[in-house]
């Protein structure tokens with residue numbers, strides 16, 4: 024094991040944390056997610072769970088896991104699984120439901136994955152068994168398919184003698200149609216995830232034997248990947264690992280981020296990650312973005328870049344800057360922290376409030392609250408504290424858990440709040456769960472006035488490209504106007520970042536960002552049959568081009 028990494032890995036507490044059980048409003052049992060989801064699928068963390076995938080060892084054997092979206096890829100570094108582990112740790116905010124790592128050694132793939140946070144899924148023994156100098160890893164936050172162990176990635180299969188493992192961040196808008204088509208032709212799916220469609224398209228690709236990029240050992244795989252991805256629509260930042268190569272590929276519109284770096288002291292190493300925060304943690308340096316529509320193949324022959332798909336106008340997800348990405352990251356060439364700070368400054372200019380203090384809704388509201396305070400001159404005070412033992416609430420899978428999580432996660436500091444007029448700044452209102460509970464909590468703590476400022480425009484439409492807001496019924500801004508929301512959350516005043524101000528902030532790059540959730544202008548129309556629950560609820564402005 025790498026010396027520096029060995030020093031760091033030991034102190035990380037890979038603990039099994041206790042789980043509390045409580046009653047929901049409907050009297051059903053609800054498991055509160057503190058730092059574990061393993062309670063649903065208690066399993067054994069021992070070496071026997073490391074899978075060596077032999078030629079006959081395909082999806083069927085993945086069922087043997089009884090427990091189990093940010094992506095990370097490592098090439099050319101011994102103990103790659105440990106770097107992947109730290110990479111996934113840095114990307115934990117992108118998915119809390121499950122995590123997995125696949126590696127290559129002795130010409131074979133090995134993998135481990137499970138439900139739970141990264142530190143719950145992996146321990147030192149498991150990582151040591153995942154040998155090899157190449158790895159891919161995945162943190163899951165489900166957008167297609169249930170939250171269950173089968174859907175935890177990477178998915179590892181064998182395609183006509185080629186072993187391959189896939190990790191996908193994004194959401195495919197034509198997955199159901201492709202799946203039905205594949206099933207009619209005899210494909211048997213093992214998961215309910217959209218990602219598996221890519222593997223079946225690779226398996227059934229007719230291009231696999233034709234020439235594409237020359238006679239390299241990875242050529243057949245690349246042919247299959249290009250063919251498969253040319254048939255899917257929607258968002259994908261995908262990593263694929265096989266014994267001969269590591270492949271990174273991004274959809275032509277570049278919805279989700281994917282960046283490339285290298286270790287400072289290992290020139291031959293390559294690292295791919297959803298966000299640059301991975302590089303900061305493991306001591307790597309940023310090289311460049313994987314471009315929209317680009318496929319990068321890393322093998323013993325070096326690094327090759329291809330553009331197999333027709334180029335299209337870029338549509339990077341602006342919600343990455345508003346909520347999803349970590350503030351320390353540079354995403355789509357911009358600092359996430361600085362975007363959020365500026366959103367706060369703009370809010371202060373466009374929606375001033377007479378108040379004594381500005382308080383943030385932690386975590387994601389903090390940079391915008393600092394921006395609001397800086398621009399307004401109203402002092403910033405951390406009047407709401409968050410528990411470090413509860414994860415992100417918006418990406419929790421059920422409303423019961425989200426309701427409980429808000430109360431568990433946020434508490435008001437009476438000595439800061441009592442008898443004060445507050446400006447409360449959050450990054451977004453999605454379902455309204457947080458704001459409503461928070462305003463009530465602040466009033467109970469003695470706040471004189473509560474003025475809520477939201478550092479993004481109202482979210483009026485579902486996202487089909489990887490953010491889990493599938494049904495407009497759940498989106499408060501789809502169903503209520505600003506005044507109705509103000510009344511619902513019981514604030515003294517409420518203001519959102521105006522959409523035209525967001526466009527102004529993005530400047531000339533404005534048209535290269537997807538703002539469909541705010542504007543209804545969807546760059547790719549999801550097929551009506553994709554999800555009937557969505558179809559019934561699509562916002563009238565949806566699908567304007």
Ligand SMILES: O=P(O)(O)OC[C@H]1O[C@H](OP(=O)(O)OP(=O)(O)O)[C@H](O)[C@@H]1O
Nearest residue numbers: 386387415416417452453454455456457
């Ligand atoms: O209107 P809602 O449905 O409640 O969703 C919006 C809230 O969810 C997010 O917090 P979250 O706890 O997920 O993440 P954070 O810790 O990064 O702020 C976001 O920052 C808002 O506070």
Ligand SMILES: NC(=O)CC[C@H](N)C(=O)O
Nearest residue numbers: 092164165166167192193
């Ligand atoms: N958040 C994601 O990128 C999810 C990946 C994939 N669509 C899944 O649901 O597993």
